Amino acid sequence: MTQIGEPILEVKDLKVHFPTPDGVVKAVDGLTFTVQRGETFGIVGESGSGKSVTCLTALGLIKRESAQISGEVLFEGHDLLKLSNEDLRPIRGKALSMIFQDPFACLHPFYRVGDQIVEAIQCHDSCDKKEARNRTVGLLDAVGIPQPDDRFRDYPHQFSGGMRQRAMIAMALAHNPSLLIADEPTTALDVTVQAQILELIDHIKQEFNIGVILITHDLGVVADVAQSVMVMYAGRAVEYGSREEVFSGPLHPYTWGLLESIPNIDRRGARLVPIEGAPPSLIRVPPGCSFNPRCPHRFDPCDKDVPELLDRGGGHPEACHLRIEDKKRLWNEREAGRVAEVAS
């Protein structure tokens, strides 16, 4: 890791399974990671890879009756999975806050934006309405909303998408959290606004020295702001390391696929290579490595043994049966192929 701080969130062997009439959906299946203070931790994967479920489970926003949850989520000395809903409530939105993908749907359409933030302040701090109001205006100002005094009285539909996401961030910052979880915070926004929001999150992280979990399906987003990256596939981590490690020396064929499907201006002319096939059903995850049916490099053990997430000599943990020399060679060949394509 590039930046060593104290760990603020430790997830250990988290499993979230949903029993359904068709079978058990293994949304998260044995996930272990640590988020440090002062770092942005990127979780990358396709839809349905278990990114969001992981974070919603930590906050207790998954209905526990409907899921079988095991493992540990350690945060500020508590195992969040063992806390009751009532004991979790004082942590939610205070030390641990979360913003979501679709800012159009995340604010209550019938309440004023300012009042919704005031509510967030007052549910943890017993301060009077006036003080909460002043703090809200300050927060709106801090996240870059112009004329916060006037915008306080606006309803969500009077805000643009970017503004709403800023308001959501203001709400999440109401109590100086030590960890901010951002679940696809830019997916629903215009590209120009995306950059502003990412910059804002990064700025907040540095100013308040907090941890940020950035969930995204876009490796490009992670490349810009994250210090650590975990790539998820079908409820498991397939590669886990610092940004440099994952981007310059990726060791898992799935990560390769993700990297090759990002458009890159330096490689104009190179074809974008999609990953063949679709993510597996989480009810019938393929035996062995869950990526094996889509993997161009699969060989004998891939459809039998589940590869563990461990450092096979490449410098960071990954979950692929290929020998480390083969991985390095294959990645270099793929890179070379693309460079050749650009040149031609």
Added chain:
Amino acid sequence: MTQYLIRRTLWSITMLIAVTALVFVIFFVLPGAAGNAGDSKYPPVAIRIAGKQPSPATIEAIIDRLGLDRPVHEQFFSYLGNAAQGDLGYSYQTEEPVTQAVLRRLPPTIGLALGASVLWLLLGCTIGVISALKRRTIWDRASMIGALAGVSMPVFWIGLIAVFFFDSRLQIYDTGSYVPFTQNPIQWLSVMWLPWVVLALTYAAIYSRMVRGNMLEVGTEDYIRTARAKGLTERSVIRHQLRSALTPVVTMYGLDLGLLLGGAIITERIFNIPGIGSYTVTAIAQQNLPVILGTTVIASFFIIFSNLIVDVFYAVLDPRVTYS
């Protein structure tokens, strides 16, 4: 907003005129209509009023007195002119001014509609909300089976059963002893409670299913997840949920109440309540055009007016709605 209100009011008046015109067409123009003489010499309504074996002179006198020989459009426009001044004409049967008769029959109808609507609103919302919050429990299943039963029982059936049971069998209810509230509130109440319950049952069933559905739907909204994520108590989260789930109920309530204020025909007939509904039925049976017109106009007025109120009120409830 003012502009919007003016426009809506003008539209409302146009609608009322259109409804009146429609009744005129039905009464005078359609083949076999009461005011349409067709191949015979006199319109059926005149013969009817004249009684048994009338002489042509009597019939002609009646036609002359009621102005039935005037062209239809002339009758129509003179009706509109009078109506604009609050004069809805005279009953063919009793010669009582229709305006007066309608005003007299309005309080029982209003009492019935308001009482029943408060009952179904309370019942429907309470049952719906609790069912949604206790989804898939015994309570939820039982109340939804109850609601299914409620929507399946038509008023004319459950009303007659209620009269049979409470009046004939238990003898704790006296059908048809209606007195105005101002005369004897206690007796009024003792007469009204059963029709309230009967009328409210179906509506309560529909409302509880709607409220339950809305609550469950809103419960999956992202902003409810936000409310939980920011650490609100479950109580406050439910408040957020109610705010969205109950807003459409306001619309529906306004429209249903408006409809009922025009007369709850079946309930009024079964329980012998002298309201607009039973008046309308009698008038139709007697081909009593001025009364039919009067009650139709009143009923249309309530429906149009309640629509207007609902639309205006919706802007108060939902900030996204604006009028321009």
